[in-house]
Amino acid sequence: MAKSSGKKNAFYAQSGGVTAVINASACGVIETARKHKDKIGKVYAGRNGIIGALTEDLIDTSRESKSAIAALRHTPSGAFGSCRYKLKSLEQNRREYERLIEVFEAHNIGYFFYNGGGDSADTCLKVSQLSKKLGYPIQAIHVPKTVDNDLPITDNCPGFGSVAKYIAVSTREASFDVASMAKTSTKVFILEVMGRHAGWIAAAGAMASSEDCEIPVIVLFPEVTFNRRKFMQAVKAKVKQFGYVSIVVSEGVKSRDGKFLADQGLKDAFGHAQLGGVAPVVANMIREDLKLKYHWAVADYLQRAARHIASKSDVEQAYAMGKAAVELAIKGKNSVMPTVVRTSNSPYRWKVGEANLSRVANVEKMMPKSFISKDGFGITKKCRDYLGPLMKGEDYPPYGKDGLPKYVRLKNAPVKRKLGDFKV
Amino acid sequence: MAKSSGKKNAFYAQSGGVTAVINASACGVIETARKHKDKIGKVYAGRNGIIGALTEDLIDTSRESKSAIAALRHTPSGAFGSCRYKLKSLEQNRREYERLIEVFEAHNIGYFFYNGGGDSADTCLKVSQLSKKLGYPIQAIHVPKTVDNDLPITDNCPGFGSVAKYIAVSTREASFDVASMAKTSTKVFILEVMGRHAGWIAAAGAMASSEDCEIPVIVLFPEVTFNRRKFMQAVKAKVKQFGYVSIVVSEGVKSRDGKFLADQGLKDAFGHAQLGGVAPVVANMIREDLKLKYHWAVADYLQRAARHIASKSDVEQAYAMGKAAVELAIKGKNSVMPTVVRTSNSPYRWKVGEANLSRVANVEKMMPKSFISKDGFGITKKCRDYLGPLMKGEDYPPYGKDGLPKYVRLKNAPVKRKLGDFKV
Numbered sequence: 001m002a003k004s005s006g007k008k009n010a011f012y013a014q015s016g017g018v019t020a021v022i023n024a025s026a027c028g029v030i031e032t033a034r035k036h037k038d039k040i041g042k043v044y045a046g047r048n049g050i051i052g053a054l055t056e057d058l059i060d061t062s063r064e065s066k067s068a069i070a071a072l073r074h075t076p077s078g079a080f081g082s083c084r085y086k087l088k089s090l091e092q093n094r095r096e097y098e099r100l101i102e103v104f105e106a107h108n109i110g111y112f113f114y115n116g117g118g119d120s121a122d123t124c125l126k127v128s129q130l131s132k133k134l135g136y137p138i139q140a141i142h143v144p145k146t147v148d149n150d151l152p153i154t155d156n157c158p159g160f161g162s163v164a165k166y167i168a169v170s171t172r173e174a175s176f177d178v179a180s181m182a183k184t185s186t187k188v189f190i191l192e193v194m195g196r197h198a199g200w201i202a203a204a205g206a207m208a209s210s211e212d213c214e215i216p217v218i219v220l221f222p223e224v225t226f227n228r229r230k231f232m233q234a235v236k237a238k239v240k241q242f243g244y245v246s247i248v249v250s251e252g253v254k255s256r257d258g259k260f261l262a263d264q265g266l267k268d269a270f271g272h273a274q275l276g277g278v279a280p281v282v283a284n285m286i287r288e289d290l291k292l293k294y295h296w297a298v299a300d301y302l303q304r305a306a307r308h309i310a311s312k313s314d315v316e317q318a319y320a321m322g323k324a325a326v327e328l329a330i331k332g333k334n335s336v337m338p339t340v341v342r343t344s345n346s347p348y349r350w351k352v353g354e355a356n357l358s359r360v361a362n363v364e365k366m367m368p369k370s371f372i373s374k375d376g377f378g379i380t381k382k383c384r385d386y387l388g389p390l391m392k393g394e395d396y397p398p399y400g401k402d403g404l405p406k407y408v409r410l411k412n413a414p415v416k417r418k419l420g421d422f423k424v
Numbered sequence: 425m426a427k428s429s430g431k432k433n434a435f436y437a438q439s440g441g442v443t444a445v446i447n448a449s450a451c452g453v454i455e456t457a458r459k460h461k462d463k464i465g466k467v468y469a470g471r472n473g474i475i476g477a478l479t480e481d482l483i484d485t486s487r488e489s490k491s492a493i494a495a496l497r498h499t500p501s502g503a504f505g506s507c508r509y510k511l512k513s514l515e516q517n518r519r520e521y522e523r524l525i526e527v528f529e530a531h532n533i534g535y536f537f538y539n540g541g542g543d544s545a546d547t548c549l550k551v552s553q554l555s556k557k558l559g560y561p562i563q564a565i566h567v568p569k570t571v572d573n574d575l576p577i578t579d580n581c582p583g584f585g586s587v588a589k590y591i592a593v594s595t596r597e598a599s600f601d602v603a604s605m606a607k608t609s610t611k612v613f614i615l616e617v618m619g620r621h622a623g624w625i626a627a628a629g630a631m632a633s634s635e636d637c638e639i640p641v642i643v644l645f646p647e648v649t650f651n652r653r654k655f656m657q658a659v660k661a662k663v664k665q666f667g668y669v670s671i672v673v674s675e676g677v678k679s680r681d682g683k684f685l686a687d688q689g690l691k692d693a694f695g696h697a698q699l700g701g702v703a704p705v706v707a708n709m710i711r712e713d714l715k716l717k718y719h720w721a722v723a724d725y726l727q728r729a730a731r732h733i734a735s736k737s738d739v740e741q742a743y744a745m746g747k748a749a750v751e752l753a754i755k756g757k758n759s760v761m762p763t764v765v766r767t768s769n770s771p772y773r774w775k776v777g778e779a780n781l782s783r784v785a786n787v788e789k790m791m792p793k794s795f796i797s798k799d800g801f802g803i804t805k806k807c808r809d810y811l812g813p814l815m816k817g818e819d820y821p822p823y824g825k826d827g828l829p830k831y832v833r834l835k836n837a838p839v840k841r842k843l844g845d846f847k848v
Contacts, residue, residue: 018604020597048607076597078604085608165827172828173444173500173729180442180502183472184509189725210826213833279722280700297724298703301613305597308733311827391827396820402634403589403735403815407600409637 007039008110010329012061013046013053015116015123015145018078019159020166020307021318022145025115026079027072028322029143030061034069039330044107044415048081050114050123054096054424056103058415071408073319074397076307079410085424086119090126097130099422105136106418111329112138115322117146117157121337122361128335141325142337142357145318147304149200152363153355154339158321159304161314161390164204166306167193167248168391170299171208175215175246178295182244188235188286189246190296192279194303196252199223199367201303205248206379207387216242217378220282222252223367224376226261232289234377239292249278308405312393313348324352348389431463432534434753436485437470437477439540439547439569442502443583444590444731445742446539446569450503451496452746453537453567454485458493463754468531468839472505474538474547478520478848480527482839495832497743498821500731503834509848510543514550521554523846529560530842535753536562539746541570541581545761546785552759565749566761566781569742571728573624576787577779578763582745583728585738585814588628590730591617591672592815594723595632599639599670602719606668612659612710613670614720616703618727620676623647623791625727629672630803631811640666641802644706646676647791648800650685656713658801663716673702732829736817737772748776772813 012029014022026045033040045059046052052059059080061069072079087096104112114124121142128140144151149160171191178189195201199221209215216238220226238245253261262278279296286294317340324338337360341353371383379387397405436453438446450469457464469483470476476483483504485493496503511520528536538548545566552564568575573584595615602613619625623645633639640662644650662669677685686702703720710718741764748762761784765777795807803811821829 014604018601051607075600077600081607082604083608084605168828169732170726170730172831173731174725176499176501176831177442177725177729180438180506181508183475183505184507186725191726207826207828210824210828212824213828213831276700276704277720277722280704295724296701296722297726298701298720298722299726300719300721301598301601301610302594302615302721302723302726305601306594307597308593313827388826392825393827394820394823396818399818400634400636401816402631402812403737403817404592404596404631404634404637407596407637 007041009041009108010043010111010113011046011053011104011109012043012113013049013115014078014080014082015049015114015120016082016084017147017304018082019145019147019304020076020162020310021158021315022115023072023075023077023079024315024318025143025145025158025322027069028319029113029326030069032323032326036326036330040111040326041108044109045080047412049083049085050087051083051085051424053100053103055422056417056419058107059412060415063413064410068408068410073315074307075407076305080412087123090130097126098134100127101131101134101136101138103419104138107415110139112140113143113325114140115143115145117148118151118362118364121357125335125357125361139329139334141329141333142360143321143325144337144339147201148195148198150198150364150366152360152365155342155350156340156390158314158318160200161311162306163201163303164207164387165311165391166303166309167201167204167299168207169309171205171217171246171248172215174297175208178244178246185293186295187239187244187292188294190279190282190294191246191248192277192298193248193250195222195250197222197364199250202248202250203367203371203379203383204387207384207391208246216245218245218247219377219379220247220249220253221367221372221376222250222254223372226253226255228285234375235286236290247282249282251278253278307397310395311391312395313390315395320352328354345385345389348392431465433465433532434467434535434537435470435477435528435533436467436537437473437539438502438504438506439473439538439544440506440508441571441728442506443569443571443728444500444586444734445582445739447496447499447501447503448739448742449539449567449569449582449746451493452743453750454493456747456750460750460754464535464750465532468533469504471836473507473509474511475507475509475848477524477527479846480841480843482531483836484839487837488834492832492834497739498731499831500729504836511547514554521550522558524551525555525558525560525562527843528562531839534563536564537567537749538564539567539569541572542575542786542788545781549759549781549785563753563758565753565757566784567745567749568761568763571625572619572622574622574788574790576784576789579766579774580764580814582738582742584624585735586730587625587727588631588811589735589815590727590733591625591628591723592631593733595629595641595670595672596639598721599632602668602670609717610719611663611668611716612718614703614706614718615670615672616701616720616722617672617674619646619674621646621788623674626672626674627791627795627803627807628811631808631815632670640669642669642671643801643803644671644673644677645791645796645800646674646678647796650677650679652709658799659710659714671706673706675702677702731821734819735815736819737814739819741774744776752778769809769813772816
């Protein structure tokens with residue numbers, strides 16, 4: 001039974017890999033909740049994500065100033081900490097779900113805002129279901145976030161547009177560089193990007209080339225089995241035509257045997273296994289097969305943390321999803337996720353929609369076949385029309401006199417604990 | 425003997441690795457020359473650098489519109505093409521120097537603006553000396569450019585400030601990301617940066633941490649011999665204190681035996697030698713010695729092409745160097761290079777100076793010992809005071825509706841050839 005009634009507090013947590021704009025969603029949640037103090041009490045955040053809830057390590061966001069919360073909008077990373085911690089199924093680990101609900105009840109929390117990808121949508125749904133059964137009903141709202149862009153129903157996922165912009169801009173810039181050097185030096189540039197299962201981020205590399213600025217880009221998608229011979233033919237053709245080529249390769253590219261291309265069984269001089277990326281593997285193949293001079297880069301965290309070149313659409317949508325989540329909660333909604341609904345490509349228009357979590361949890365949205373060009377190395381017009389608006393507009397953070405962006409660090413003051421320890 | 429007298433044409437070429445702002449210097453040269461049409465005829469550019477001069481493949485920049493030349497200021501890479509082609513000594517290859525002067529004479533070129541690093545300063549000097557002997561005196565002016573920041577006399581080199589800003593911003597952003605994830609996931613982030621001989625770029629990584637935003641950064645300089653035990657101690661200490669650490673490693677780091685750390689004799693499953701970067705090498709060491717979860721990135725060309733996050737100081741100085749080169753030429757100067765002279769750190773003030781090429785050619789400016797902290801893993805206040813102003817200010821390129829920067833591509837119309845073929 002609920003200990004208290006009336007106005008409930010809210011709990012917000014960040015889940016999984018962070019992005020350049022997940023804090024913009026946090027900003028949307030907290031600013032909107034603060035506007036509805038008649039309905040929502042305090043917003044507590046989980047320190048390091050859901051682990052903070054399990055261990056009752058809560059952060060009192062009411063201790064943060066208005067300007068600090070506003071600055072979340074332009075600060076990359078997860079301001080409260082995130083974690084990679086997937087709750088097991090109810091059958092396997094009912095104890096953890098019950099603990100969550102116990103903590104929520106202890107702190108009079110009636111709203112659970114969980115900001116993440118597919119796994120956290122699933123957790124959200126289960127918490128809502130179980131809480132009802134246990135007699136302490138929680139309104140669980142999922143706030144979409146993932147650079148992988150693989151959540152269903154929503155047109156796109158906050159976090160992705162900024163990575164797409166970063167990859168497209170970086171590929172264009174590096175391609176200009178290679179083009180300058182190609183006569184006597186580097187002819188092939190290889191950029192490794194994220195995306196273990198879906199090629200959304202890799203596809204963004206192809207956006208470096210546009211009608212008024214043609215650039216030879218070859219994309220290696222995780223959706224397309226790597227064929228060394230066909231790939232080398234494509235590289236040779238581009239170098240012949242343009243003098244150079246840029247290759248954008250997804251970390252998730254697999255060879256015919258189903259193994260990741262990055263997993264080449266590398267050994268050091270002492271025979272120890274060494275882990276490398278896929279970019280150097282592709283580079284070495286080009287050296288062996290074509291003897292062309294190459295350079296390679298691995299963007300890794302730089303791509304998802306690059307708030308300095310965030311997409312304005314993305315920042316606005318990230319904020320809007322946080323805001324909408326609170327508004328849905330106030331309307332009494334439960335087990336839902338706000339979505340981006342695209343209403344027009346040109347001019348780009350979108351609105352906020354709503355999806356039931358039962359339709360979101362554990363569904364992965366892959367790149368449609370119609371988005372990948374016939375040869376498997378590029379994107380179609382349909383894909384361009386989809387990606388373009390997501391990279392639209394700039395939203396620069398403020399900079400200090402030292403030439404560095406002013407990103408905020410919160411106080412993250414703890415909430416006094418009321419329960420005993422819990423081992424995760 | 426000179427074929428023609430009176431107003432001479434100018435020749436401009438880009439040399440070596442390109443930068444985010446070398447075109448800003450080209451813009452400075454061309455715009456300033458256009459303002460002095462009474463003194464300077466046309467500005468010809470070398471297609472792909474000095475090779476364009478040797479093969480008489482000249483570009484007529486007068487065919488470019490005012491707006492196209494103005495757009496060079498915000499376009500990375502080398503708009504006319506660059507090359508890695510070092511002219512040998514006069515004794516070894518007098519033929520090439522004589523050819524240069526022959527081409528200059530055929531096109532009535534009296535001014536040679538060479539935009540590059542130490543090697544091109546040396547070429548500049550030799551062309552000037554030999555041209556006098558051959559009775560067709562050329563005024564040779566070197567325009568400084570190098571991301572390595574290793575030219576003497578000038579306070580700094582255009583191109584470096586923007587790389588420094590990119591590395592500092594990226595390190596700060598990735599560090600925020602790692603800090604969010606460190607509780608359950610990645611604790612060590614490794615970023616590989618350029619700089620085979622001098623640690624200037626690596627040093628910029630330490631600027632990610634500032635007084636109001638402390639970040640645990642360990643820098644591995646090429647100037648400091650790698651000591652695995654000491655390094656692991658430093659990593660452990662930072663992770664203990666902060667929960668995470670960012671490592672910025674120069675590609676030029678060497679181990680005690682004098683070999684590049686990147687050169688680990690990696691072999692693939694078939695025993696073929698594989699080339700990798702230094703970041704994965706450091707990452708594997710951390711896995712072996714400390715068993716901490718890591719991520720690594722290799723910035724490669726992204727760092728020197730990143731015009732989207734160029735430093736305003738750097739853009740202004742790159743332009744000023746091009747402008748000053750033309751002004752020096754008009755004043756009748758020869759065998760000189762404009763320099764940046766710093767007159768004050770705070771507020772940052774600088775002016776244009778001048779150096780004789782005999783003092784510039786073949787001199788490499790390394791990081792002073794006093795810039796590296798005692799433990800060898802960081803920078804001193806002196807270094808901070810030096811680097812800070814160079815990263816100061818933002819100078820964003822214009823963006824299109826597609827969310828991509830609008831970088832210019834020139835027509836690069838050829839000048840009619842007057843001489844026979846020449847084999848380089």
